[in-house]
Amino acid sequence: MPDVSAASPTLDGSTACPIAIHDTTSNLPTAVLSSLTPDADITDGDRQPTVEDVVSGPPLVPEEKLTLHMNSSDLVYDLRVQIEQLTEVPTDAQKILGLTKTKLSMETDGSRLAAVGIKDGARFQMVGTPVHLRFKEREGPRLPEDGIDINYPARGSDGQFIAPAKDPRNQRKVAELVKKYPITIINEARPGKRLLVLDIDYTLVDTRPLIVGALPPIDVYPHYDIVMWSQTHWRWLETKLVELGVLGGDTVYKICFVADRTTMFPIFSERSGQMIKHEVKPLAYFWAQYPDWSAKNTIHIDDLGRNFALNPGEGLKIRAFKGAGTLEAEADRELEKLGGYLVELAEMTDDFTTRWKKRRRRRGTEGTGQQTAPQGTDEGPIA
Numbered sequence: 001m002p003d004v005s006a007a008s009p010t011l012d013g014s015t016a017c018p019i020a021i022h023d024t025t026s027n028l029p030t031a032v033l034s035s036l037t038p039d040a041d042i043t044d045g046d047r048q049p050t051v052e053d054v055v056s057g058p059p060l061v062p063e064e065k066l067t068l069h070m071n072s073s074d075l076v077y078d079l080r081v082q083i084e085q086l087t088e089v090p091t092d093a094q095k096i097l098g099l100t101k102t103k104l105s106m107e108t109d110g111s112r113l114a115a116v117g118i119k120d121g122a123r124f125q126m127v128g129t130p131v132h133l134r135f136k137e138r139e140g141p142r143l144p145e146d147g148i149d150i151n152y153p154a155r156g157s158d159g160q161f162i163a164p165a166k167d168p169r170n171q172r173k174v175a176e177l178v179k180k181y182p183i184t185i186i187n188e189a190r191p192g193k194r195l196l197v198l199d200i201d202y203t204l205v206d207t208r209p210l211i212v213g214a215l216p217p218i219d220v221y222p223h224y225d226i227v228m229w230s231q232t233h234w235r236w237l238e239t240k241l242v243e244l245g246v247l248g249g250d251t252v253y254k255i256c257f258v259a260d261r262t263t264m265f266p267i268f269s270e271r272s273g274q275m276i277k278h279e280v281k282p283l284a285y286f287w288a289q290y291p292d293w294s295a296k297n298t299i300h301i302d303d304l305g306r307n308f309a310l311n312p313g314e315g316l317k318i319r320a321f322k323g324a325g326t327l328e329a330e331a332d333r334e335l336e337k338l339g340g341y342l343v344e345l346a347e348m349t350d351d352f353t354t355r356w357k358k359r360r361r362r363r364g365t366e367g368t369g370q371q372t373a374p375q376g377t378d379e380g381p382i383a
Helices: 076-087 168-180 234-244 334-348 356-364
Strands: 017-023 030-037 053-056 065-071 095-097 123-127 194-198 224-229 257-259 265-271 274-280 298-302 315-317
Touching: 065 076, 065 168, 168 265, 234 257, 298 334
Parallel strands: 017 123, 030 065, 194 224, 194 298, 224 257, 298 315
Antiparallel strands: 017 030, 053 065, 095 123, 265 274
């Protein structure tokens, strides 16, 4: 086990708590030295200390020392991610021993570092095998994509847990995305236009068995600048956008830009006593780079309520488009109805945060009696 230096002040003047992590895998002894920066009360937000990674010597050599600056509001999962980045041992393959009095299993990934009882000068061992030495390709941790969705209250808090948007850990993650992934412009934003964020899979297209889908009516384009945000990676996303007719040639929509899975990050939510991990689409990633867009003029369309976790007030959950080629899919008019609603919203509402929710509720009482799904809560068709 390598020597660990004494606690030293961090950039913001607080005291760092050194933690040594030692990989005991055969022939791969790796020491990791981390520092835990105390946060302010996490319910009121916390400071944003500079994150530093200092490596003594080449990676993956015996007695290597690596320094991390973490925050007490970071999660155990964030610690595992840091370990994976430094050792190439996947998060789901790490066995952490001796950090706490109780077993630090994958079920604790949603717990704060400050809550698991980490003490100054704590040392522990991590046992695991790097990816390049594994005999088979690993499977990632199960995510709620397996038929599980989570809906968040419009006000951002259910009275029991801190709202995801106010969580200092999540705020840091958004800031990291803004810094790491600047937006690549396809078409410049038009002055005075609202922002329409569209999910792709099962909102615009059905990917099984064929890429079949459509866009909202062209009537929405004069009112909104359009951004596509998909939970897939760019190599698959580009093909879908070409099929939809928004990339290459004479496109119907001049979309501003496209975001893929790299601009999402996971959060943990407790439901029925179980910690559920899922990724989110934070609109603040766009707003930070385009100050003219905000909650007042942004609407996010998706078939999964969990994607709205950081912005439940700006999310509109619609019925998923699946079963391409079936009679039910042929009769689907969700996007057509959505287009009419978006045009009406733009023409009658200046501030989406005050009036559009009422408009949705009122529309839900007209005609068929069907109700729109407000703020990513209850799924339903557009009335």
